[in-house]
Every structure is written in C-alpha cells, then in structure tokens.
Amino acid sequence: MSLQPKTEKRRGFLARMMKLPAAAALVSLIGPEKLLADSEGESSNPDERLYAMGVQVNKCIGCGMCVDACKTENDVLREPFFFRTWVERYEIQRDGEVTVESIGSGTSVPALEEEAEAQRVRSFFVPKLCNHCDNPPCVQVCPVGATFKTQDGVILVDSDYCIGCRYCIQACPYGARYLDPRTKTADKCTFCYHRITKGLLPACVEVCPTQARVFGELGARSSPLHRMKRMNSLQVLKPSLNTEPKVFYSDLDGEVR
C-alpha cells in the first residue's frame, strides 16, 4: 500500500521531466526576454524600447552644465569646435532681428545687454544634440554602414569601421556630427549608450539642475518622457525634412532651426 503511491509519484515526476525539453524548446522559440518582460508586467511593444529625449525649452537656464558633463563623460575634445551637445541662446528683438549664440563649455557667452532690454521681445535657451532620427540621413549615406541604428533606436558610429569620408557630417541637417581629429572618424551624441543600457540616465540629463532634459523610452507609461508628452505640445526640429527626430521639444520657438 505504501509502495503504490510512491511509484505513482515517481511516474508523475518522470512524466513531468519528459515535458521539460518541450518547455525549453517553447521558451527558446518565444524568446526568454519576452517571457521575462511579461512576468514583470510590461508589454512586449517594441516601441517601448525606443529611447528618446524630451527638452523643455522653458526650463533651460543656459547654465551649460549639460555641455560640460557630456564632454567629461564622453571624453569629447574641449576645444569649441567639437560638441555632442550644445546650448543655443536666442535673443529676439522688436524689429524681428534674431541673435543666436552658442554656449560652449568653458567659453563664456557675453551676458545680454541691459540697455537692449527695451528692444528685446523674448530670449531663451535651446539645448541641441543628435536627434537620433528614426529616418536618419546620416545612416542612409554611410558608404560602409559604420553608422547605424540600434534596435532601441539610438544612432551610433562604429569608430573601428568608419573610413572618415565625412558624408554623414554633410548629410546631418542638425550639425550634430563632427570629425574627431584624434580618431579621424565621425563622432556624435550616443544618448550615453554605455549608461542607458545599464539603466542610468545620459550625463546631460543627469546633471540638468532644472530637469529641462528628460529621458526615457517612447511608449513606456512610467517614463518621465511620457509625462512630458502628456503635459505639453511637442515639436521636433526641421520636421519638413522627414527625419523623424526622437528628441522632442516643448515650447519651441518658431525661430529655432
């Protein structure tokens, strides 16, 4: 009597063991990361893993911390000809004249003139960086495929593969690329790919004292980007070129190009 249930238990165990390879095959077919994602309550929408940045123009105070942090984090040359990100200051006069200056790191931009106050209609700062376009002209023109779009939507340059023809620099409508004279290859913002893939924020977002820059995954409900998208009307730079940028601006002035 005592033997019978034991045998049954054993049989049951063996039968369950038989199912294991089938289960393993199933998991490998579906993909383990999908099952894991589901188990954490997130959807498997691929859009959710498209990284994007939001820039709230009204919050930027032009401190240049982001520019400095970017140069430090990514070992960008300090000279004012090489920027992965920069901040533009716009000054719009009553007569419609627009003056733009770039705030570099370490180079000071002269303060706005007090006397001109009466003539000034508005002034504001606009942080700029690679737009990580969904339809990137730089990727299109690269003759060897050294610049490419990752699955999570970030545009990167393989500096071991880039031949330094600079076609991508010509093709970028935003002036976001430069040639690093040390490597003689094209270089640009990576959204701090080495950080975001570890769950950290890009350096510029991390240091921004006013949270003018927010970062997250497009379509993810929990991201600060989602909140920004809900609370603001958004624009992108040069929409007519159909590059489909993934850097979104709120309160963007029509003068910004």
Add this chain to the structure above:
Amino acid sequence: MSELLEHLESNLSQVSGYIYPNEIELHWSLLVVIYPYVTGLVAGAFILASLEKVFRVKEVEPTYRLAMLTALAFLLVAPLPLLAHLGHPERSFEIFLTPHLKSAMAMFGFVYAWYLMLVLLLEIWFEFRADIVRWSNSEKGLRKVIHWILSLGSRDLSEKAVAFDRKAVHVITLIGIPSAFLLHGYVGFIFGSVKANPWWSSVLMPIVFLFSAIVSGIALVLLLYYVTSMFRRQTPDQACMDKLASFLLYALIIDVSLESLDFIHRLYESEESIEILAELVTSRLFISLAVVQLLLGTLGPLVLLAAGRFSRLPAEMKRTIYFVAALLVQVGIFSTRWNVVIGGQLFSKSFRGLTVFKLELGGIEGLLMGIALLILPFIFLWILVKLLPPWDDARSIEP
C-alpha cells in the same frame, strides 16, 4: 592636430552670423573639388570620343584616340583625391567588401570599376589591338616587350579580326555612353541627394554635372589636340577644330541654360534658405561665382566661340580663339566645382550665418597637393601616348 585647432581658431574670428559650433571645420575641401572636376573631364572626353564612333562625326576623328587615352589618364587619377581625403584610407576597401547599399557613395567603387574595366580599358584595347600587334612585330627592345604583353597573346591581323575589333569598339561605345552619363551623373547625385543642404539638394544637380562635364571634356581634348599638334609641328586640322568649337559652344549653351534654370527656380520658389544663399552668393562666393565662373568661365568663352565660329577670321586666328576659349572653360568649370563643393559648406544649416574657407599651401588638403593631383593625369597621359601613340601617322606602320 594642433595645426587643425589653430586653423579652426582663426576661422572662428571670421564667422558671420550664427553657425552650429560643429560647422566651423569645412569637411570637404580642395580634394573633393578636384574629384568631380577630374571625373567630369573623363566623362566629357569619352562622350566626345563616342561622337565619332556612334554618330559618325567624321570631323572629330583625329581626336578620337587622344580623347580615349585622356579619359583613361584622368580616370586613373580620379579616385586618388577621394582616397587622400579619407580619415582612414586604409579602410577604403570596405566600400567594396561591405558596401552599404542604400548609400550613394557606396556605389562609387562599382560605377568606377565598371567604367574603367568594362568600358575604357576594353574599348582602348580593341581600338589599338591591331596596331599593338603590328608594333610588337616590328619593334625592338623594351617597346617590343611592352607591346607584346599589351597584345595579350593576340596575333591575328586578318581582315576578319580587324573587322571584329571595329564592331567591338562600336558595341562598347554604345554601352559606354550611358556608362559615362552614369559615372558623372552619379557624382552629381552624391551632392544633389543631400536634403540637409539646400545649395546641393536639387534634382537638376546630376544633369548640370553631366553637361558641365561634357563642356570641360570637349574643351580639354581641344586644348590637348592644339598643344600636341604644336609640339608635333603640325597644323591642327581646321575642320576638326571648328567642329570641336561648335560642340563646345552647343554644350556650353545647354550647360548655361540648365544652370540658369536652377538659379531662377531657386529664386522663384524662394524657400527658407533663400536669404542665406543670397548672402552667400553676394559675399563669400562673389568672386568665384560671378566673376570667375560666370563672367570669365562662361560668358567669355560663349562670346569667343561664337565669334570664332561665325566670323570670317583667318584660320590660325580662329584656332587661337578656340584655344583661349577652351582654357577659360577649364577655369570656369573648375570654379563651378569649387562653388558647388566649397560653397555648399560656407553657410550654416541653421541658415543664420556664414563661415570661411582658407586654402592651405601644404598638407594633404593643401594647394600643392591639389596642383600635383592635377598634373598627375598629364604625366599618365604622356606615358600612355608614348605606349600607344594616338596619331594617325603611327597607325601606318605595317609589319
């Protein structure tokens, strides 16, 4: 690197308005001006040569072989400026091994190889084959060996074989004309397809490139024919010179019309970029565009060619006028390339400011390198002419 930084530093002080900070460095410089200029000469010289073979324009026959060798000499040089301007020339073979097929530039290797291997080399070989065989039979020493190698084992001088040569040349020329159009139209497309740059982005760009190529190619062959005749103490064939001048005039008229159309179209559409482009044309590009390209390089030759062609001047006077006109055309087309390549980088993509370009004397992108690259094809041509004399009197050597 410190040189570059110094260079950029000095440019910084001459920027007017606002440009993106990464735009202070001009990325495509003199070498990228030379590349389309040289490729254009190749395509133009070939198209001129094809006139004789396909459209049976008998008058230009004396220039056929010279034009083919000129095209080859310049084509051999064409990739050098591109190679030299790369940050990593040692990786350039990746364009062949792992081309990114959506890139206009990735096609360069294939277009180039097709044109060099299948069109120029093959056509020249068939054209010269019978002569090469004869030369290798009759000559002595090194020349015999070279011609024997160039004959690639061919010995047949029968009527049938020579007729086949002629047929082959004809067929290759038929393939060659669209290939030459492809070669240079493609170079125009590299610029014309950059939507970020309103100075370049134009569907007319490949066609404008092509016609300016034809203009420069005809002018180059005219110059070479004139100069080589002079050195060979022969009078250039007047009918040939007249015909070349006519073709040059017609091609120039089409070229001017196309460029005018492009100009008027831009002005009339008056897009966002029009103000900065107007500023560019009237300030930084004024000398090279209005004075050199338009006045000196286009209107000057137009007047000279028309005067030479439709007046009753003495023949020698006419030839001199054609020569001067062709020389001016070269200056004009070079400045056309300059204005496209350099001009397209002098304004900011923010459309708010202009930067400067300063040509340096030395260095990879310097003036001396540029001059060397423009002299090199003539050295190649000299060698080619020594190996394969294109003159009619060289043909008559019988075994």
